[in-house]
Amino acid sequence: MSQSHALSDDQVGQELKKMTAFIKQEAMEKGREIEIKADEEFAIEKSKLVRQETSSIDTAYEKKFKAAQMSQQITRSTVANKTRLKVLSARQELLDSIFEQAEKKLTDATKDKGKYTTILKNLMLEGFYALNESKVQVRGRKADYDLLKKAIEQASKEYKEKVGKEISVSIDEENPQPEGSAGGLSIVGGGGKIDINNTFEERLKLLQDNALPSVRTTLFGKNENRRFYN
Incomplete structure (x- = not known):
């Protein structure tokens, strides 16, 4: 280079x-x-x-x-x-x-003797029609025996007029309703085997069972969640 x-x-x-x-x-x-x-x-x-x-x-x-x-x-x-x-x-x-x-308040219905006798007569007639027998007994309180006799006379007469049959009715004094009972009576038929309990206490129980839904509705109104009533 x-x-x-x-x-x-x-x-x-x-x-x-x-x-x-x-x-x-x-x-x-x-x-x-x-x-x-x-x-x-x-x-x-x-x-x-x-x-x-x-x-x-x-x-x-x-x-x-x-x-x-x-x-x-x-x-x-x-x-x-x-x-x-x-x-x-x-x-x-x-x-x-x-x-x-x-x-x-059941016993209040027994205070008026005339009205109470009519009640006893009507309770008897219910039993007479249901049993449809010629001979029955009624059981009531001992204190009501005098009224029961009058009611028996009236009920027997009305039964014959309505049904056209005689009916023999007696008081079962050997088996009275308890003295603590509020009132009413029982009608016994079928040779003592059938007892239709028409005492005030029993009628109130029936009313409580049957009328309870209506009482509820009256007090509290209809239940909106309930679909069936029968």
């Missing part, structure tokens, strides 16, 4: 500076690319983690919300059932009280 083609030290220094600057520039650009790529990957990973954490939070919240709803429903149901039971209990107490008061 000739001397004229040789590079001077200054020229070599300048070339080295250029190469260094170029390499440095390349390195900076590569570094920026890496930094941008890293930022993008970081953003993607961050977004992924945020979505996962949000989903986890949403799932946990949904479970807690459902649990809270279920707990609220159970509480409401429990309170509603307790309230319903209290209402039913209070209603039953009122109904029991009504019939208890009615039972206490």
